[in-house]
Amino acid sequence: MTKFTQKYGSWALVTGATTGIGRAISEQLAQQGMNIVAVARNEGNLQSLKQTLQDDYAVDVRIIAADLSKPDANEMIERQSQDLDVGLLVANAGVENTGHFIENDQQAESHLLALNVVSPMQLSHSFAQRFAKRGKGGILLVSSLFGYQGVPYFANYSASKAYILSLGEALNVELKPLGIDVTVLSPGLTNTPMAANIPVDFNKMPITKHAPEVVAKVGLNALGRKATVVPGFINKFYAWENRLIPRSWPVKLFNFLISRAKTDNCPTTDLQTQR
Template structure:
Protein backbone atom coordinates (compact mmCIF):
# COMPACT_ATOMS: atom_id res chain seq x y z
CA UNK A 1 0.00 0.00 0.00
CA UNK A 2 1.33 3.44 -0.95
CA UNK A 3 2.29 5.80 1.84
CA UNK A 4 0.37 9.06 2.17
CA UNK A 5 2.20 12.38 1.77
CA UNK A 6 2.16 12.89 5.53
CA UNK A 7 3.45 9.37 6.21
CA UNK A 8 6.27 9.83 3.71
CA UNK A 9 7.33 13.39 4.57
CA UNK A 10 5.97 14.10 8.07
CA UNK A 11 6.09 15.31 10.73
CA UNK A 12 7.72 18.64 9.85
CA UNK A 13 8.46 20.50 6.62
CA UNK A 14 11.11 23.23 6.71
CA UNK A 15 10.70 25.93 4.08
CA UNK A 16 13.06 28.84 3.54
CA UNK A 17 11.64 31.94 1.89
CA UNK A 18 8.29 30.69 3.10
CA UNK A 19 6.56 34.02 3.69
CA UNK A 20 5.96 35.01 0.06
CA UNK A 21 5.78 33.76 -3.50
CA UNK A 22 6.41 30.12 -4.31
CA UNK A 23 7.67 29.37 -0.80
CA UNK A 24 4.48 30.64 0.81
CA UNK A 25 2.36 28.68 -1.67
CA UNK A 26 4.31 25.48 -0.98
CA UNK A 27 3.98 26.01 2.78
CA UNK A 28 0.20 26.24 2.47
CA UNK A 29 -0.09 23.22 0.17
CA UNK A 30 2.11 21.07 2.39
CA UNK A 31 0.24 22.21 5.52
CA UNK A 32 -3.02 21.24 3.80
CA UNK A 33 -1.61 17.71 3.61
CA UNK A 34 -1.16 17.68 7.39
CA UNK A 35 2.53 18.50 7.88
CA UNK A 36 3.67 20.93 10.55
CA UNK A 37 5.71 23.80 9.16
CA UNK A 38 8.99 25.50 10.03
CA UNK A 39 9.05 28.85 8.25
CA UNK A 40 12.41 30.54 7.67
CA UNK A 41 12.65 34.14 6.46
CA UNK A 42 14.27 37.50 7.20
CA UNK A 43 11.30 39.62 8.28
CA UNK A 44 9.85 38.78 11.69
CA UNK A 45 6.50 40.52 11.19
CA UNK A 46 5.83 38.53 8.02
CA UNK A 47 6.89 35.29 9.70
CA UNK A 48 4.44 35.89 12.54
CA UNK A 49 1.65 36.89 10.16
CA UNK A 50 2.05 33.91 7.82
CA UNK A 51 2.49 31.46 10.69
CA UNK A 52 -0.86 32.51 12.16
CA UNK A 53 -2.54 32.27 8.75
CA UNK A 54 -1.27 28.72 8.22
CA UNK A 55 -2.19 27.60 11.74
CA UNK A 56 -5.69 29.08 11.48
CA UNK A 57 -6.33 27.72 7.98
CA UNK A 58 -4.85 24.25 8.23
CA UNK A 59 -4.79 23.43 11.94
CA UNK A 60 -1.11 22.48 12.02
CA UNK A 61 1.78 23.69 14.16
CA UNK A 62 4.05 26.39 12.76
CA UNK A 63 7.49 27.27 14.11
CA UNK A 64 9.28 30.38 12.86
CA UNK A 65 12.99 31.06 12.42
CA UNK A 66 14.19 34.56 11.62
CA UNK A 67 17.34 34.17 9.56
CA UNK A 68 19.10 35.85 6.64
CA UNK A 69 20.66 32.99 4.73
CA UNK A 70 22.78 35.35 2.64
CA UNK A 71 24.85 35.50 5.86
CA UNK A 72 26.72 32.28 6.52
CA UNK A 73 26.38 32.44 10.31
CA UNK A 74 22.58 32.43 10.06
CA UNK A 75 22.59 28.93 8.59
CA UNK A 76 23.35 27.57 12.06
CA UNK A 77 20.15 29.22 13.37
CA UNK A 78 18.10 27.01 11.07
CA UNK A 79 19.93 23.85 12.06
CA UNK A 80 19.71 24.63 15.78
CA UNK A 81 15.99 25.51 15.61
CA UNK A 82 15.19 22.12 14.07
CA UNK A 83 17.49 19.98 16.22
CA UNK A 84 14.69 18.27 18.16
CA UNK A 85 12.20 18.10 15.28
CA UNK A 86 11.92 15.40 12.64
CA UNK A 87 12.18 17.32 9.38
CA UNK A 88 10.88 14.99 6.69
CA UNK A 89 10.62 17.58 3.93
CA UNK A 90 13.08 20.37 3.15
CA UNK A 91 12.23 23.09 0.62
CA UNK A 92 14.83 25.87 0.11
CA UNK A 93 12.92 28.64 -1.69
CA UNK A 94 14.85 31.68 -0.48
CA UNK A 95 16.74 33.23 -3.38
CA UNK A 96 17.82 36.54 -4.83
CA UNK A 97 18.28 37.74 -8.41
CA UNK A 98 20.70 40.30 -9.85
CA UNK A 99 20.42 41.91 -13.29
CA UNK A 100 22.70 43.88 -15.52
CA UNK A 101 26.25 44.00 -16.78
CA UNK A 102 28.13 41.76 -14.36
CA UNK A 103 30.97 44.22 -13.79
CA UNK A 104 28.48 46.98 -12.87
CA UNK A 105 26.86 44.92 -10.11
CA UNK A 106 28.57 45.44 -6.72
CA UNK A 107 30.72 42.46 -5.81
CA UNK A 108 29.12 42.17 -2.36
CA UNK A 109 25.69 41.71 -3.97
CA UNK A 110 26.97 38.94 -6.21
CA UNK A 111 28.72 37.18 -3.33
CA UNK A 112 25.53 37.41 -1.25
CA UNK A 113 23.66 35.79 -4.16
CA UNK A 114 26.12 32.90 -4.22
CA UNK A 115 25.83 32.49 -0.45
CA UNK A 116 22.02 32.45 -0.51
CA UNK A 117 21.28 30.66 -3.78
CA UNK A 118 24.05 28.07 -3.63
CA UNK A 119 25.95 27.75 -0.34
CA UNK A 120 22.99 27.85 2.04
CA UNK A 121 21.06 25.40 -0.15
CA UNK A 122 23.96 22.95 -0.24
CA UNK A 123 24.75 23.16 3.49
CA UNK A 124 21.13 22.70 4.57
CA UNK A 125 20.43 19.98 2.01
CA UNK A 126 23.54 18.12 3.16
CA UNK A 127 22.32 18.39 6.75
CA UNK A 128 18.67 17.42 6.31
CA UNK A 129 19.18 14.82 3.57
CA UNK A 130 21.78 13.15 5.77
CA UNK A 131 19.25 12.73 8.55
CA UNK A 132 16.66 11.47 6.06
CA UNK A 133 19.07 8.83 4.76
CA UNK A 134 19.57 7.61 8.33
CA UNK A 135 15.78 7.25 8.70
CA UNK A 136 15.32 5.80 5.22
CA UNK A 137 12.61 8.29 4.27
CA UNK A 138 12.09 11.97 3.45
CA UNK A 139 12.17 14.46 0.61
CA UNK A 140 13.88 17.59 -0.67
CA UNK A 141 12.22 19.93 -3.17
CA UNK A 142 14.89 22.19 -4.67
CA UNK A 143 13.96 25.30 -6.64
CA UNK A 144 15.89 26.11 -9.81
CA UNK A 145 14.51 28.07 -12.79
CA UNK A 146 14.17 27.67 -16.53
CA UNK A 147 17.09 30.14 -16.56
CA UNK A 148 19.14 27.32 -15.04
CA UNK A 149 18.63 25.28 -18.22
CA UNK A 150 20.20 27.87 -20.53
CA UNK A 151 22.81 30.66 -20.51
CA UNK A 152 21.37 34.16 -20.07
CA UNK A 153 23.44 37.35 -20.46
CA UNK A 154 22.78 40.09 -17.90
CA UNK A 155 21.54 37.40 -15.52
CA UNK A 156 24.91 35.66 -15.48
CA UNK A 157 25.38 35.01 -11.77
CA UNK A 158 21.71 34.18 -11.16
CA UNK A 159 21.62 31.84 -14.17
CA UNK A 160 24.79 30.16 -12.94
CA UNK A 161 23.33 29.69 -9.46
CA UNK A 162 20.18 28.09 -10.83
CA UNK A 163 22.21 25.85 -13.15
CA UNK A 164 24.07 24.69 -10.04
CA UNK A 165 20.79 23.81 -8.30
CA UNK A 166 19.54 21.97 -11.40
CA UNK A 167 22.66 19.83 -11.73
CA UNK A 168 23.14 19.32 -8.00
CA UNK A 169 19.53 18.24 -7.52
CA UNK A 170 19.37 16.03 -10.60
CA UNK A 171 22.53 14.23 -9.50
CA UNK A 172 21.32 13.94 -5.91
CA UNK A 173 18.04 12.45 -7.16
CA UNK A 174 19.93 9.37 -8.35
CA UNK A 175 22.05 9.08 -5.20
CA UNK A 176 19.12 9.34 -2.82
CA UNK A 177 16.39 7.31 -4.55
CA UNK A 178 18.04 4.02 -3.54
CA UNK A 179 18.12 5.25 0.04
CA UNK A 180 14.45 6.14 0.42
CA UNK A 181 14.83 9.90 0.00
CA UNK A 182 13.02 11.75 -2.80
CA UNK A 183 14.79 14.66 -4.51
CA UNK A 184 12.95 16.79 -7.07
CA UNK A 185 14.05 20.00 -8.78
CA UNK A 186 11.31 22.52 -9.58
CA UNK A 187 12.27 24.80 -12.50
CA UNK A 188 9.71 27.61 -12.78
CA UNK A 189 9.47 30.16 -15.56
CA UNK A 190 8.39 33.76 -14.89
CA UNK A 191 6.25 33.77 -11.75
CA UNK A 192 4.28 36.49 -9.96
CA UNK A 193 6.45 36.88 -6.86
CA UNK A 194 7.70 39.85 -4.80
CA UNK A 195 11.21 39.19 -6.14
CA UNK A 196 9.99 40.25 -9.59
CA UNK A 197 8.67 43.54 -8.17
CA UNK A 198 12.17 44.66 -7.22
CA UNK A 199 14.02 44.37 -10.51
CA UNK A 200 15.41 46.73 -13.12
CA UNK A 201 13.32 45.00 -15.80
CA UNK A 202 10.30 46.42 -17.63
CA UNK A 203 7.90 43.51 -17.15
CA UNK A 204 5.55 44.90 -19.80
CA UNK A 205 8.20 44.14 -22.42
CA UNK A 206 8.71 40.54 -21.31
CA UNK A 207 7.57 38.11 -24.05
CA UNK A 208 6.47 35.41 -21.58
CA UNK A 209 3.31 35.22 -19.48
CA UNK A 210 3.73 35.04 -15.71
CA UNK A 211 2.35 32.09 -13.74
CA UNK A 212 0.69 32.21 -10.33
CA UNK A 213 2.90 30.95 -7.48
CA UNK A 214 0.13 28.57 -6.34
CA UNK A 215 0.19 26.82 -9.73
CA UNK A 216 3.98 26.59 -9.74
CA UNK A 217 4.01 25.25 -6.18
CA UNK A 218 1.48 22.57 -7.06
CA UNK A 219 3.69 21.29 -9.87
CA UNK A 220 6.56 20.89 -7.41
CA UNK A 221 4.59 19.29 -4.59
CA UNK A 222 2.87 16.82 -6.92
CA UNK A 223 6.14 15.88 -8.69
CA UNK A 224 7.96 15.07 -5.44
CA UNK A 225 8.89 11.41 -5.47
CA UNK A 226 7.88 11.02 -9.11
CA UNK A 227 10.25 13.17 -11.18
CA UNK A 228 13.84 14.35 -10.97
CA UNK A 229 12.98 17.67 -12.61
CA UNK A 230 9.63 19.37 -13.23
CA UNK A 231 9.03 22.45 -15.38
CA UNK A 232 5.59 24.03 -14.86
CA UNK A 233 3.54 24.56 -18.00
CA UNK A 234 3.72 23.77 -21.71
CA UNK A 235 5.26 27.09 -22.78
CA UNK A 236 8.08 26.87 -20.25
CA UNK A 237 8.81 23.30 -21.33
CA UNK A 238 8.89 24.36 -24.98
CA UNK A 239 11.24 27.25 -24.20
CA UNK A 240 13.69 24.94 -22.45
CA UNK A 241 13.39 22.37 -25.23
CA UNK A 242 14.08 24.95 -27.94
CA UNK A 243 16.99 26.54 -26.08
CA UNK A 244 18.67 23.27 -25.13
CA UNK A 245 17.77 20.89 -27.98
CA UNK A 246 16.82 22.81 -31.13
CA UNK A 247 18.92 25.97 -31.47
CA UNK A 248 22.67 26.14 -30.98
CA UNK A 249 24.13 27.35 -27.70
CA UNK A 250 25.45 30.50 -29.37
CA UNK A 251 21.99 31.24 -30.80
CA UNK A 252 20.35 30.71 -27.40
CA UNK A 253 22.85 33.09 -25.79
CA UNK A 254 22.23 35.69 -28.52
CA UNK A 255 18.44 35.50 -28.13
CA UNK A 256 18.67 35.75 -24.35
CA UNK A 257 21.05 38.68 -24.49
CA UNK A 258 19.00 40.60 -27.04
CA UNK A 259 15.82 40.07 -25.03
CA UNK A 260 17.46 41.37 -21.84
CA UNK A 261 18.80 44.43 -23.69
CA UNK A 262 15.20 45.27 -24.63
CA UNK A 263 13.66 44.85 -21.18
CA UNK A 264 16.47 45.99 -18.86
CA UNK A 265 16.83 49.59 -17.72
CA UNK A 266 19.63 50.96 -20.00
CA UNK A 267 21.67 52.33 -17.09
CA UNK A 268 22.33 48.73 -15.98
CA UNK A 269 23.74 47.68 -19.37
Protein backbone atom coordinates (compact mmCIF):
# COMPACT_ATOMS: atom_id res chain seq x y z
CA MET A 1 0.00 0.00 0.00
CA THR A 2 1.22 3.53 -0.77
CA LYS A 3 2.64 5.29 2.29
CA PHE A 4 -0.14 7.81 2.78
CA THR A 5 1.70 9.78 5.46
CA GLN A 6 4.26 10.80 2.81
CA LYS A 7 1.67 11.38 0.12
CA TYR A 8 -1.11 13.16 2.00
CA GLY A 9 0.26 14.12 5.44
CA SER A 10 -0.31 12.74 8.89
CA TRP A 11 -4.08 13.07 9.47
CA ALA A 12 -7.03 11.26 7.87
CA LEU A 13 -10.70 11.90 8.59
CA VAL A 14 -12.91 8.80 8.37
CA THR A 15 -16.71 8.91 8.63
CA GLY A 16 -18.50 5.84 9.94
CA ALA A 17 -15.18 4.86 11.51
CA THR A 18 -16.46 2.69 14.36
CA THR A 19 -17.73 -0.47 12.63
CA GLY A 20 -17.58 -2.41 9.38
CA ILE A 21 -15.66 -1.02 6.42
CA GLY A 22 -14.92 2.35 8.09
CA ARG A 23 -13.35 0.65 11.08
CA ALA A 24 -11.18 -1.56 8.86
CA ILE A 25 -10.05 1.51 6.90
CA SER A 26 -9.26 3.40 10.14
CA GLU A 27 -7.20 0.48 11.46
CA GLN A 28 -5.27 0.06 8.20
CA LEU A 29 -4.51 3.79 8.04
CA ALA A 30 -3.42 3.80 11.69
CA GLN A 31 -1.26 0.75 11.01
CA GLN A 32 0.77 2.82 8.57
CA GLY A 33 1.12 5.63 11.09
CA MET A 34 -1.73 7.96 10.16
CA ASN A 35 -3.50 9.89 12.88
CA ILE A 36 -7.27 9.53 12.66
CA VAL A 37 -10.20 11.90 13.04
CA ALA A 38 -13.01 9.41 13.61
CA VAL A 39 -16.64 10.43 13.00
CA ALA A 40 -19.78 8.51 14.00
CA ARG A 41 -22.79 9.06 16.27
CA ASN A 42 -22.18 6.66 19.16
CA GLU A 43 -19.67 8.27 21.54
CA GLY A 44 -18.96 5.04 23.46
CA ASN A 45 -17.95 3.26 20.24
CA LEU A 46 -15.79 6.23 19.26
CA GLN A 47 -14.00 6.18 22.64
CA SER A 48 -13.38 2.46 22.32
CA LEU A 49 -12.01 2.88 18.77
CA LYS A 50 -9.76 5.70 20.00
CA GLN A 51 -8.34 3.50 22.78
CA THR A 52 -7.70 0.61 20.37
CA LEU A 53 -5.95 2.73 17.75
CA GLN A 54 -3.80 4.50 20.35
CA ASP A 55 -2.85 1.24 22.11
CA ASP A 56 -2.24 -0.86 18.98
CA TYR A 57 -0.64 1.68 16.64
CA ALA A 58 0.50 4.60 18.85
CA VAL A 59 -1.27 7.20 16.69
CA ASP A 60 -3.23 10.28 17.74
CA VAL A 61 -7.00 10.04 17.48
CA ARG A 62 -9.60 12.78 17.65
CA ILE A 63 -13.21 11.75 17.85
CA ILE A 64 -16.17 13.76 16.59
CA ALA A 65 -19.59 12.54 17.65
CA ALA A 66 -21.90 13.80 14.91
CA ASP A 67 -25.02 12.75 13.07
CA LEU A 68 -23.97 13.36 9.48
CA SER A 69 -27.57 13.40 8.27
CA LYS A 70 -28.14 16.68 10.15
CA PRO A 71 -27.82 19.97 8.23
CA ASP A 72 -25.15 21.44 10.56
CA ALA A 73 -22.90 18.34 10.61
CA ASN A 74 -20.48 19.47 7.90
CA GLU A 75 -19.91 22.82 9.59
CA MET A 76 -19.34 21.08 12.94
CA ILE A 77 -16.74 18.75 11.42
CA GLU A 78 -15.01 21.70 9.75
CA ARG A 79 -14.86 23.51 13.10
CA GLN A 80 -13.63 20.53 15.08
CA SER A 81 -10.90 19.54 12.61
CA GLN A 82 -9.77 23.03 11.50
CA ASP A 83 -6.59 23.01 13.62
CA LEU A 84 -5.41 19.69 12.14
CA ASP A 85 -3.60 19.30 8.82
CA VAL A 86 -6.06 16.72 7.46
CA GLY A 87 -4.88 15.42 4.08
CA LEU A 88 -7.17 12.45 3.49
CA LEU A 89 -10.96 12.23 3.62
CA VAL A 90 -12.74 8.86 3.70
CA ALA A 91 -16.49 9.48 3.23
CA ASN A 92 -17.74 6.06 4.22
CA ALA A 93 -20.77 6.42 6.54
CA GLY A 94 -24.00 5.29 4.92
CA VAL A 95 -27.31 3.53 5.51
CA GLU A 96 -29.53 1.32 3.41
CA ASN A 97 -33.30 0.88 3.28
CA THR A 98 -34.62 -2.35 1.85
CA GLY A 99 -38.20 -3.00 0.84
CA HIS A 100 -40.94 -2.15 -1.59
CA PHE A 101 -40.52 1.57 -2.33
CA ILE A 102 -44.12 2.57 -1.60
CA GLU A 103 -44.15 0.68 1.70
CA ASN A 104 -40.89 2.19 2.96
CA ASP A 105 -41.09 5.16 5.31
CA GLN A 106 -40.63 8.43 3.37
CA GLN A 107 -38.72 10.09 6.20
CA ALA A 108 -36.29 7.18 6.32
CA GLU A 109 -35.72 7.55 2.57
CA SER A 110 -35.02 11.28 3.01
CA HIS A 111 -32.67 10.52 5.90
CA LEU A 112 -30.85 8.07 3.62
CA LEU A 113 -30.30 10.80 1.02
CA ALA A 114 -29.04 13.25 3.65
CA LEU A 115 -26.46 10.74 4.90
CA ASN A 116 -25.50 8.94 1.67
CA VAL A 117 -25.59 11.90 -0.74
CA VAL A 118 -25.65 15.35 0.88
CA SER A 119 -23.06 14.64 3.57
CA PRO A 120 -20.37 13.13 1.26
CA MET A 121 -20.96 15.97 -1.24
CA GLN A 122 -20.52 18.65 1.44
CA LEU A 123 -17.50 16.95 3.01
CA SER A 124 -15.87 16.49 -0.41
CA HIS A 125 -16.48 20.16 -1.21
CA SER A 126 -15.11 21.47 2.10
CA PHE A 127 -12.09 19.17 2.21
CA ALA A 128 -11.24 19.60 -1.49
CA GLN A 129 -11.00 23.37 -0.79
CA ARG A 130 -8.64 22.65 2.12
CA PHE A 131 -6.59 20.16 0.06
CA ALA A 132 -6.33 22.55 -2.89
CA LYS A 133 -4.70 25.14 -0.61
CA ARG A 134 -2.13 22.54 0.55
CA GLY A 135 -1.56 21.35 -3.06
CA LYS A 136 -2.21 17.72 -2.14
CA GLY A 137 -4.86 15.47 -0.66
CA GLY A 138 -6.89 12.32 -1.13
CA ILE A 139 -10.61 11.57 -1.11
CA LEU A 140 -11.97 8.02 -0.90
CA LEU A 141 -15.73 7.89 -1.49
CA VAL A 142 -17.60 4.70 -0.55
CA SER A 143 -20.33 3.83 -3.04
CA SER A 144 -21.63 0.30 -3.70
CA LEU A 145 -21.84 -2.31 -6.43
CA PHE A 146 -25.55 -1.37 -6.39
CA GLY A 147 -24.49 2.09 -7.63
CA TYR A 148 -23.75 0.55 -11.03
CA GLN A 149 -27.44 -0.12 -11.74
CA GLY A 150 -30.96 0.41 -10.41
CA VAL A 151 -31.76 -2.29 -7.86
CA PRO A 152 -35.43 -3.08 -7.09
CA TYR A 153 -36.15 -3.21 -3.33
CA PHE A 154 -33.03 -1.02 -2.87
CA ALA A 155 -34.27 1.69 -5.26
CA ASN A 156 -33.38 4.80 -3.23
CA TYR A 157 -30.18 3.24 -1.85
CA SER A 158 -28.89 2.21 -5.30
CA ALA A 159 -29.78 5.68 -6.65
CA SER A 160 -27.84 7.34 -3.80
CA LYS A 161 -24.79 5.18 -4.56
CA ALA A 162 -25.03 5.96 -8.30
CA TYR A 163 -24.74 9.63 -7.32
CA ILE A 164 -21.53 8.94 -5.37
CA LEU A 165 -20.07 6.92 -8.25
CA SER A 166 -20.79 9.71 -10.73
CA LEU A 167 -19.57 12.46 -8.39
CA GLY A 168 -16.31 10.63 -7.72
CA GLU A 169 -15.66 9.80 -11.39
CA ALA A 170 -16.01 13.47 -12.28
CA LEU A 171 -13.97 14.77 -9.32
CA ASN A 172 -11.19 12.28 -10.07
CA VAL A 173 -10.53 14.18 -13.31
CA GLU A 174 -11.50 17.68 -12.14
CA LEU A 175 -9.38 17.73 -8.99
CA LYS A 176 -6.32 15.90 -10.34
CA PRO A 177 -4.60 19.15 -11.54
CA LEU A 178 -4.91 20.47 -7.96
CA GLY A 179 -2.96 17.50 -6.59
CA ILE A 180 -6.06 15.80 -5.18
CA ASP A 181 -6.62 12.08 -5.73
CA VAL A 182 -10.24 10.90 -5.79
CA THR A 183 -11.25 7.23 -5.85
CA VAL A 184 -14.67 5.59 -5.54
CA LEU A 185 -14.74 2.27 -3.71
CA SER A 186 -17.83 0.21 -4.63
CA PRO A 187 -18.06 -2.87 -2.43
CA GLY A 188 -20.39 -5.77 -3.02
CA LEU A 189 -21.85 -7.62 -0.06
CA THR A 190 -19.52 -7.15 2.92
CA ASN A 191 -19.67 -8.80 6.31
CA THR A 192 -20.65 -5.81 8.50
CA PRO A 193 -23.48 -4.89 10.90
CA MET A 194 -25.26 -3.18 7.98
CA ALA A 195 -25.30 -6.34 5.89
CA ALA A 196 -26.43 -8.42 8.87
CA ASN A 197 -29.58 -6.29 9.18
CA ILE A 198 -30.72 -6.41 5.53
CA PRO A 199 -33.95 -8.45 5.23
CA VAL A 200 -32.61 -10.55 2.36
CA ASP A 201 -31.15 -14.05 2.53
CA PHE A 202 -28.03 -13.48 0.48
CA ASN A 203 -27.25 -17.22 0.54
CA LYS A 204 -30.01 -17.53 -2.06
CA MET A 205 -28.21 -15.15 -4.41
CA PRO A 206 -25.17 -15.81 -6.64
CA ILE A 207 -22.91 -13.35 -4.81
CA THR A 208 -19.94 -13.64 -2.45
CA LYS A 209 -19.55 -11.89 0.89
CA HIS A 210 -16.22 -10.20 1.60
CA ALA A 211 -14.52 -9.34 4.87
CA PRO A 212 -14.41 -5.58 5.60
CA GLU A 213 -10.62 -5.81 5.96
CA VAL A 214 -10.32 -7.06 2.36
CA VAL A 215 -12.65 -4.34 1.06
CA ALA A 216 -10.73 -1.65 2.98
CA LYS A 217 -7.42 -2.83 1.59
CA VAL A 218 -8.71 -2.83 -2.00
CA GLY A 219 -10.03 0.72 -1.58
CA LEU A 220 -6.86 2.12 0.00
CA ASN A 221 -4.68 0.38 -2.59
CA ALA A 222 -6.67 2.00 -5.40
CA LEU A 223 -6.48 5.54 -3.99
CA GLY A 224 -4.30 7.65 -6.29
CA ARG A 225 -4.14 4.85 -8.86
CA LYS A 226 -7.72 4.36 -10.06
CA ALA A 227 -10.89 6.42 -10.36
CA THR A 228 -13.12 3.51 -9.36
CA VAL A 229 -12.60 0.11 -7.81
CA VAL A 230 -14.87 -2.87 -7.14
CA PRO A 231 -13.53 -5.55 -4.78
CA GLY A 232 -13.90 -9.21 -5.82
CA PHE A 233 -14.02 -11.01 -9.15
CA ILE A 234 -17.78 -11.72 -9.25
CA ASN A 235 -18.60 -8.15 -8.19
CA LYS A 236 -16.29 -6.82 -10.90
CA PHE A 237 -18.15 -9.00 -13.39
CA TYR A 238 -21.54 -7.55 -12.31
CA ALA A 239 -20.19 -4.00 -12.59
CA TRP A 240 -18.64 -4.69 -15.99
CA GLU A 241 -21.35 -6.74 -17.69
CA ASN A 242 -24.05 -4.15 -17.18
CA ARG A 243 -22.08 -1.70 -19.33
CA LEU A 244 -22.31 -4.11 -22.27
CA ILE A 245 -26.01 -5.02 -22.20
CA PRO A 246 -29.23 -2.93 -22.14
CA ARG A 247 -29.54 -1.19 -18.75
CA SER A 248 -32.90 -2.84 -18.07
CA TRP A 249 -31.51 -6.40 -18.09
CA PRO A 250 -29.47 -6.36 -14.86
CA VAL A 251 -32.31 -4.43 -13.16
CA LYS A 252 -34.75 -7.21 -14.05
CA LEU A 253 -32.21 -9.84 -13.01
CA PHE A 254 -31.85 -8.28 -9.55
CA ASN A 255 -35.63 -7.90 -9.26
CA PHE A 256 -35.86 -11.66 -9.78
CA LEU A 257 -32.97 -12.50 -7.44
CA ILE A 258 -34.09 -10.24 -4.58
CA SER A 259 -37.77 -11.19 -4.88
CA ARG A 260 -36.69 -14.80 -4.29
CA ALA A 261 -34.28 -14.00 -1.47
CA LYS A 262 -36.14 -11.37 0.60
CA THR A 263 -37.10 -12.50 4.07
CA ASP A 264 -40.46 -12.17 5.85
CA ASN A 265 -39.55 -8.84 7.49
CA CYS A 266 -38.81 -7.15 4.15
CA PRO A 267 -41.55 -4.55 3.42
CA THR A 268 -43.67 -5.74 0.46
CA THR A 269 -46.95 -4.44 -0.92
CA ASP A 270 -50.36 -6.09 -1.30
CA LEU A 271 -51.46 -3.44 -3.79
CA GLN A 272 -52.23 -4.73 -7.28
CA THR A 273 -52.62 -2.82 -10.54
CA GLN A 274 -56.28 -1.74 -10.97
CA ARG A 275 -56.99 -2.59 -14.61
